[in-house]
Amino acid sequence: MPKDMTADTSVYDRRESAARSYCRSFPTTFVKAQGSELTDADGKTYIDFLAGCSSLNYGHNDPDMKAALIDYISSDGVTHGLDMHTNAKTAFLEAYEEHILKPRGLDYKVMFTGPTGTNAVEAAIKLARKVTGRRNVVAFTNGFHGMTLGSLALTGNSGKRAGAGGAHLGDVTHLPFEGAMGDGVDTLAFIESMLENGSSGIDAPAAFIFEPVQGEGGLNAASDEWMQGVAKLAKKLGALLIVDDIQAGCGRTGTYFAFERAGIVPDMVTQAKSLSGYGLPFAALLIKPELDVWKPAEHNGTFRGNNHAFVTGRVAIEKFWATKDFETELQAKATLLTTGLQELADLIPGATLKGRGLMQGVDVGSGELAGEICARAFEKGLVIETSGADDEVVKVLAPLTTSDATYRKGLSILIEAARDVTETTKIAAE
Numbered sequence: 001m002p003k004d005m006t007a008d009t010s011v012y013d014r015r016e017s018a019a020r021s022y023c024r025s026f027p028t029t030f031v032k033a034q035g036s037e038l039t040d041a042d043g044k045t046y047i048d049f050l051a052g053c054s055s056l057n058y059g060h061n062d063p064d065m066k067a068a069l070i071d072y073i074s075s076d077g078v079t080h081g082l083d084m085h086t087n088a089k090t091a092f093l094e095a096y097e098e099h100i101l102k103p104r105g106l107d108y109k110v111m112f113t114g115p116t117g118t119n120a121v122e123a124a125i126k127l128a129r130k131v132t133g134r135r136n137v138v139a140f141t142n143g144f145h146g147m148t149l150g151s152l153a154l155t156g157n158s159g160k161r162a163g164a165g166g167a168h169l170g171d172v173t174h175l176p177f178e179g180a181m182g183d184g185v186d187t188l189a190f191i192e193s194m195l196e197n198g199s200s201g202i203d204a205p206a207a208f209i210f211e212p213v214q215g216e217g218g219l220n221a222a223s224d225e226w227m228q229g230v231a232k233l234a235k236k237l238g239a240l241l242i243v244d245d246i247q248a249g250c251g252r253t254g255t256y257f258a259f260e261r262a263g264i265v266p267d268m269v270t271q272a273k274s275l276s277g278y279g280l281p282f283a284a285l286l287i288k289p290e291l292d293v294w295k296p297a298e299h300n301g302t303f304r305g306n307n308h309a310f311v312t313g314r315v316a317i318e319k320f321w322a323t324k325d326f327e328t329e330l331q332a333k334a335t336l337l338t339t340g341l342q343e344l345a346d347l348i349p350g351a352t353l354k355g356r357g358l359m360q361g362v363d364v365g366s367g368e369l370a371g372e373i374c375a376r377a378f379e380k381g382l383v384i385e386t387s388g389a390d391d392e393v394v395k396v397l398a399p400l401t402t403s404d405a406t407y408r409k410g411l412s413i414l415i416e417a418a419r420d421v422t423e424t425t426k427i428a429a430e
Contacts, residue, residue: 009027009029022050022385025374025375025378025385026378026383028040028041028042028044029041033048033060033061034059034060034061035059035060035061035399035401035402035406036048036051036059036060036398036399036401036402036403036406036410037060037406038060038383044381045381046378046381046382046383047381047382047383047398047406047409047410047413048060048383048398048399049382049383049384049396049397049398049410049414050383050384050385050397051397051398051399052273052279053215053247053273053385053397054215054247054248054250054252054273054274054359054397055273055274055279056274056278056279056399057250057251057252057273057274057277057399057400057401058274058277058278058316058319058320058399058400058401059399059400059401059402060279060399061278062277062278062312062315062316062319062401064315064319065277065278065311065312065315065316065319066278068311068312068314068315069278069308069311069312072088072307072308072311073308077307077311078307079307079308080303080305080306080307081305081307082302082304082305083112083300083304083305084305086305086307086310088307088308088310088311088314089305089307089310091310091311091314092310092311092313092314092317093110095314095317095318096110096313096317099317099318099321099322100256100317100321104256104257104260106265106286107288107289108269108286108287108288108289109286109287109288109289109292110284110285110286110287111123111284111285111286111287111292111294111299112283112284112304112305113283113284113285113299113301113304114283114301114302114303114304115272115281115282115283115301115303115304115306115309116146116272116281116283117145117146117244117246117247117270117272117273117283118145118146118147118148118151119148119272119283119301120246120270120271120272120283120284120285121145121146121150121151121154121209121244121246121270122146122148122150122151123285123299124207124209124242124268124270124285125137125150125151125154125206125207125209125242126150126299127268127285127287127291127293127294127299128206128207128239128240128242128267128268129206129207130293130294131206131240131291131293132206132207132238132239132240133206134203134204134205134206134239135171135203135206136171136172136173136202136203136204136205136206137153137154137171137172137173137205137206137207137208137209138172138173138174138175138191138195138205138207138208138209138239139153139154139155139156139172139173139174139175139208139209139210140156140174140175140176140177140180140209140210140214141156141174141175141176141177141180141217142156142157142177142180142214142217142218142220142388142389143155143156143174143177143209143210143211143214143217143244144156144157144160144211144214144215144216144217145209145211145244147160147163149164149167149168149169152164152169153169153170153171153172154172154209156174156217156389157216157217157389173202173203173205175187175190175191175194176190176191177210177214177217177220177222178220178222178223178226179220180220187226188225188226188229188230188233191230191233192229192233195233195237204237204238204239205234205237205239206239206240207234207239207240207241207242207267207268208230208233208234208239208240208241208242209242209243209244210222210227210230210242210243210244211243211244211245211246211247211248211258212227212243212245212248212253212258212259212262213247213248213252213253213258213355213356213357213359215247215248215359215387215395216247216387217387217388217389218354218363218387218388218389218392218393219354219355219359219360219361219363219387219388219393219395220354221253221354221355221356222262224261224262224263227259227262227264228262228263228264231262231264231265231266234267240267240268240291241264241266241267241268242266242267242268242269242270243257243258243259243264243266243268243269243270244270245257245258245259245269245270245271246270246271246272246273246283247273247359248359249269249271249273249274249275250271250273250274250275251274251320251321251326251327251330251358251400252274252357252358252359252397252400253356253357253358253359254327254330254331254334254356254357254358255327255357256321256327257269258356266286267287267288267291268285268286268287268288268291269285269286270283270284270285270286271283271284271285271286272284274316275309275313276306276308276309276312276313276316277312277313277315277316277317278309278312278313278316280306280308280309280312281303281306281309282306282309282310282313326400330357330358330400333358333400333402333404333407334356334357334358334360336404336407336408337358337360337396337398337407337411338353338360340407340408340411340414340415341353341360341361341362341396341411343411343415344362344394344411344414344415344418345362347415347418347419347422348362348364348365348369348418348422350365351363351364351365354393355395358396358397358398358400359396359397360395360396361387361393361394361395361396362393362394363388363392363393364392364393364394364418365392366390366392367386367388367390367391367392369392369421370386370388370391370392370393370394371386371391372421373394373414373417373418373421374386374394374417376417376418376420376421377413377414377417379417380413380416380417381413382410382413382414382417384396384410384414385397394414394418396414398410
């Protein structure tokens, strides 16, 4: 009988690149996923507070999406279609138009890019430069926009940027995000003064790009006023406004788009992660119609037509966004999450809550401490990660469909883990 290699991880050390990361924090072999839970090869079940880094907002293996996908595959539906017309694409676009764009009074062309978020960002900055004839793009401290060179140039994290190996990461001006210069400093006024000063050395921008809530940057949440101010400044300077809604979108902050609360209408919006609803690779760029000046195939990609993602993405929209019910549920869950995280913050002197909606966490002041808390939580059955410039934020990204009972159980594990770590640290110090 052949040996069962399910839980044998030696092949990863032998063959997988050193670039692997999440598996280092969660050293087990997962074999099953359902809803908000993961099960490993030893039969241990973990609560998932990571959700594919917000790629699984509707949980693992949603039954309705799974059934639709199985039916589509069983009927020999088109899998790979480049950007040709297919019934799956038609159904997705019609659902997106009817349930996402129209109710919000938005009029966007939908550009299907390559399958990941960085593909959508690359398309956005290329188009902004093409439309305006300018090269410079304004990005913000602690922002994360992807790992390909154009997107990486917009990204602030020095560790991520180091991966470029010295390649040129220019044509970008990094300015302070809201709160980046400390309490009481109006970064918007600073940005405006720099960009309107002809001797500041900053070239006129083609675009501004920001995340309403900075996911990898530490859950820094932009206020409505700050988002409105950037939108107003962009228009004043003849630049385009790009909102990166890849991690913060698809309901993560409480509304479908994270910028809705500010009442702004970006020139372009990038989407990916939970756009497929099922964890399938899928990204898109929303473009105001008058800016859609691409020539045919001027920006393309072999895998821009993931029909399986069209199928599950359509189900996600119709199931969760056809009415206001889901959005109402998210508001109640956000309150539950805030309450639990405040209990965690109270255990650690100086700790503060960060984020918005169901994209929240606790800044514990130290990457080492945050890492120890998350490691201890994993031992107790919770998958959770850190974020921030120094990984100092314990970050909750549970599926939006997580039940109240599972939320409470996961938060209880997290609080127990923090208590264990802080008590151990206290004893060691004494």
